[in-house]
Amino acid sequence: MIKNYIKIAWRNLKRNKAYAAISVIGLALGIACGILIFTLITYHLSFDTFHNNSDRIYRLYTEWHDDGVGRSHGVPQPLGKTFRNDFTLAEKTARVINFRNNLITITKGNEVKKFKEEDGVAFTEPQYFDILNFPLLKGDKKTVLVQPGEAIITEKIARKYFGSDNVIGKVIRLDNKVSFTITGILKDLPANTDRKQEIYVSYGNMDEYTDKGREQNWGGVYSGSEAFTRLKPTVTLAQANNAMAQIVKKHYTGRDLKVWVFKLQPLNDIHFNADLDGYADKKYLWALFFIGIFLIITACVNFVNLATAQALNRSKEVGIRKVLGSLPYQLFWQFIAETALITIVAVIVAVGLSYLALPAINHLFQSQMEFNKMELSIFTIIICIAVIFLSGSYPGLVLARFQPILALKSKLSQKHIGGFSLRRILVVTQFSISQILIIGTIIIISQLHYSQTADLGFNKDAVVLLPIPQNDKVKLNTMRNRLNAIQGVEKVSYCYRPPASQSNNSTGVNFDNRAEEEHWGINTKTADENYIATFGLKLVAGRNFFPADSTKEFLVNETFVKKLNMKPQDVIGKTLSIDGKSITAPIVGVVKDFYNYSFHTEISPICIMPDYRNYSTCAIKINMRNAKASLASFEKIWNETFPEELYSYQFLDDSIKKFYEMDNILLTLIEAFAGIAIVIGCLGLYGLVSFMAVRKTKEIGVRKVLGANIQHVLWLFGKEFTKLLLVAFVIAAPLAWWAMTNYLQDFKYRIPIGPGIFLMSIISTFIIAFITVGYRSVIAALANPVKSLRSE
Template identity: 85%
Template sequence: MIKNYIKIAWRNLKRNKAYAFISVIGLALGIACGILIFTLITYHLSFDTFHKDPDRVFRLYTEWHDDGIGKSNGVPQPLGKTFRNDFALGEKTARVINFRNPLITITKGNEVKKFQEEDGIAFTETPYFDILNFPLLKGDKKTVLVAPGEAIITQKMAQKYFGSDNAIGKVIRLDNKVNFTITGILKDLPPNTDRRQQIYVSYGNMDEYTDKRREENWGGVYSGSEAFTKLKKGVSKEQAEKALADIVKKHYTGRDLKVWFFKLQPLNDMHFNAELDGYADKKYLWALFFIGLFLIITACVNFVNLATAQALNRSKEVGIRKVLGSLPYQLFWQFIAETALITIVAVVLAIGISYVALPAINQLFQSEMVFDKGELALFIVLIGIVVIFLSGSYPGLVLARFQPILALKSKLSQKHVGGFSLRRVLVVTQFAISQVLIIGTIIIVSQLHYSQTADLGFKKDGIVLLPVPSNDKAKLSTMKNRLNGVQGVDKVSYCFRAPASQSNNTTGVNYDHRAEDEHWGINVKNADEDYISTFGLKLVAGRNFFPADTTREFVVNETFVKKLHLKPQDVIGKILSINGKHTTAPIVGVVKDFYNYSFHSEISPICIMPNYNNYSTVAIKMNMHNAKSSLASFEKIWNETFPEEFYSYEFLDDTIKKFYQMDTILLTLIEAFAGIAIVIGCLGLYGLVSFMAVRKTKEIGVRKVLGAEIRNILWLFGKEFTFLLLIAFAIAAPLAWWAMHNYLKDFQYRITIGPVIFLESILLTFIIATITVGYRSVLASLANPVKSLRSE
């Protein structure tokens, strides 16, 4: 019986090649999107799930309850040690301090190799590898990193640095400061972990590498300073957080007791918590899930439309089968067999599309996703069964209910194939989904365009940023003079970072010797006297500070003044103290506000001050017409100044684009899925028009005989799809507004969702639909009326 079903199904599909082709393409696109979205979601949900006892592993983090609630995944450096020594709640506790883009130097004889490691380096306490499951392939796990001067690296790094040589016992040099001997080799990190550092060195060398005061500094938080703990069995998160509250009482005084809070972040929250430097917000995964679901539904709807449009063409076949004794359930399963055959072909095609598209998805996300064959096979089987019965059940029931006498006499009408109203509902559903995605695309494009073209309060074009690896006064002075002498260079400034940066330093602030510090922090910008002119900042009161190596004067921004409820002129000459009152100087100028983060965050109170010890960047404003020769000159001067370091450069506008990396990724996905939804929707609309053309064959013939022109015939179809698209738009517009309103909430500075966006969406949809409907409508309107009247 099954063999017979399949054989007949194959014959029917061969006879109706266009119908089969459109059905297969529509389903394949929908299923391929489902496979890719399923892979993407399961990949992100798998992050750091491979560690032992993950429910007992936590990261400590900081909260400040002051002018609002601020959070950081970093903690004061002494916190982890204090929690471990003062309380017996953690089975293991370890500190790990991460530093980005370090220089690794390897010397072999006269050969010196230099590597800039984007994944960074981590000063690590030994228990870290008891808390997290990163297996050691070579070396003694009990003693590794215990003694100062030790390092462990991954297999990948060992191959990169030493090739086929044994890496154990080899020496690497960090930032031309500290030597480390490799005593262990880690198994390569799995792709589904947020712990990206592949070089771990002894925590005992921290004082040698950076400021010794960090070890006793409870007032500063560096985002790379992390602490992990694995709680003992039976110890709850609440008990541990109570202990952390006791630490606050012991190490803080005055108002700080109400400001500082330390809490525990579960391991499974780290990848998804954007407030604590998480990569993927779960709401975006949910959005992708529903997009995938809607695309599969859209593909199934398209299939149903095409199948029911074909139903009238098969009425005589069904009538003959019933006369010869076929039962309704046999006809139903016959159609299910056809659907299954189409679905199987579509699934095979979808798998092929998915394999071709996955590298592009990996490149977009900078990930290493692979198809899990077990999970994928289960998903494909389930999705195949769902699609077969979701797509095939209704058309199968329609065919099975045909009355044989009416079928053989060609007397079947619209009501016998399920009613035209159902197909209207299906097309409205398809285009409502398409229009939601189109509106979403337009809004995200508009927001990104606004973010990248709006006035940031500083100049970003034509500014190149070079690293400053050493704060040697003589070297810096000489290099600046040489850079200023390069043709095409307008300005040169030393600073910690550009005005807008992902790396910022915020500290407490005291104004005008007040008895109590302000209830908000200030963003510190270490920079020389050329900073304001290089980046085009505008003074609204006072003057720029005079040249100096250390902080003798401050320049603040308008937000600082507004926080104090004063006017710019009021703060000139007043004393400002920061860094726990370790740095005190008068305010000499106020600059117009500029964005110091992305548009996702509010502008902070800012102070700009000279301090050559904290300069890590040289910013060069240049004429882009001479860019090629200028960049070559910069490299030559830089390499002559720092011959032992690794040269790199970056344009400021490129660094600003990185603020919106996830938004750009989301836009790319939405554009792709919107395009696929439109293609599938157009196929469904084509099916509806085909059905209309069959149903109105005689009517069109009569109208043409009575003198109707082609445009009148075309309007028969046009008014139908116009009405449907307007209904779809009425449904899609509020849904899209709600979704995009929530998306834009993540931006402190954002566009307004105005009527123009919705007009653009409906206009684009009408153009696409007109092209789709036009071809089939023109064919119907040009048909010979004699043949049309003979059709019945």
């Protein structure tokens, strides 16, 4: 019986190749999207789940309860040690201090190799590898990183530096400051971990590498300073957080007792917590999940529309089968067999499309996702079964209940093959989804365009950023003079970072010798006197500070003045103290507000002051007509100034684009899914117009005999689809407005959602629908009425 079902199903599909092809394409696109979204979601949900006892592993983090609540995944450097020594709540606690963009130098005889490590180096306490499961392939786990001067690296780094993993005893030098001997090799880190550092060095060398005072500094937080702990099985999160509160009482006084709060973050929350720099917000994963469900449903809707459009053509076949004794359930399973055949082919095509698309998805996310064959098999089987019954049940029931006498006499009408209302509802559903995605795409594009073209308060064009690896006053003065002599160079400034940067320093602020600090922090920017001219900052009061090697004068921004409820001219000459009053100087000027972060974050109070010891960037404003020659000259001068370092440069506008990497990824995904939803929706429209063309064959013939022209006939189809698309828009518009309003809440500075966006959406939908139905409608309108009426 089953063999007979499949044989007949195959013959019917061969006879109706266009119907079969459209059905397969629609289902394959929807299922392929489902497979890719399923893979993406499971990949992100798997992050750092492979560690032993991961449910008891936590990262310590900082909150500041002052002018609002601020959070950082970094903690004061002594916190982890204090938690370990003062309490017995944890089995293991370890500190790890991460630095990025480090220079690694390897010397072999007269040959010197230099490597720039973007993911950087981590100064690590040995207990770290007892807490997190990163297997050591070579070396003694009990002794690695216990003594100063030791390093462990991954297999990948060993091959990159030395060509093999036989590297125990080799020496690497970090930033031309500290040398380390390799004492262990780690297994390559899995793709699904947020721990990206592949070079770990002894924590005992921290004082040698950076400021010695950090080990006792409870007042500053560096975002790369982290602490991990694995609690004992009987210890609760509430107990551990209570211990954190006791640490605050012990090490802070006065108002800081209320400002500083330390808490524990579960390991499985690290990847998703946007407030603590998590990579993937779960709300976007949920959005992708529902998009995948909707795309699969719309693909099933197409199949239903196309199948019911074919029902009248198969009425005589069904009538003959019933006369010869076929029972309704046999006819139902016959159609289910056809659906199964189409679905299986569609699943095979979808899996192939998924394998072709996965490299592009990996490139987009900078990830290393792979298909888990077991999970993929289970998922495709479930999808296959679900699609077969979702798509096949309704058309199968319609065919199974045909009256054989009416079928054989060709007297079946609309009421016999199922209500047209269901198909209308399905098409409205499809285009509601499509229009939601179209509106979302338009809004995201508009917001990103606004973010990247709005006035940032500074000039970001034609500014080249060079790193400063050493703060040698003589070298810096010499390099500045040589750079200024290059044709095409307009301005040169030394600074810590440009006005908008992902790396910012914040500290407490005391204004005009008041009794206590303000209830908000200030963003500090060290820069020389050319900073304003190089970046085109505008003074609204006072003057620029005079050239100096250390902080003798301050510039502040308008937000700083607003926080004090004063006017710009009123703060000129007043004293400003930062860093616990370790730096005190008068305010000599107020600059117009500029964005110091992305548009996701509001503008901070800012102070700018000179201090050559903290300069890490050389910003050069150039004339782009001489860009090629200028860049070549920069490289030559920089290499002669810092011969032991590795040269690199970046344009400022490129660094600003990195603020919106995740938004651009989201935009690309929404564009792709919107495009696929439109294609599937168009296939659904084609199914509906095919159904209408069959149903209205005689009506069109009569109208043409009575003198109707092609325009009148086309309007028969057009008015139907116009109603459906308008209903879809009425449903989609408020849903899209709600979803995109929530999306824009992540931006402190955002576009308004105006009527123009919705107008663009409905116009584009009508154009797409007109192109889709036009071809089939014209064929129906041009049909010979004699042939149409002869079918009676």
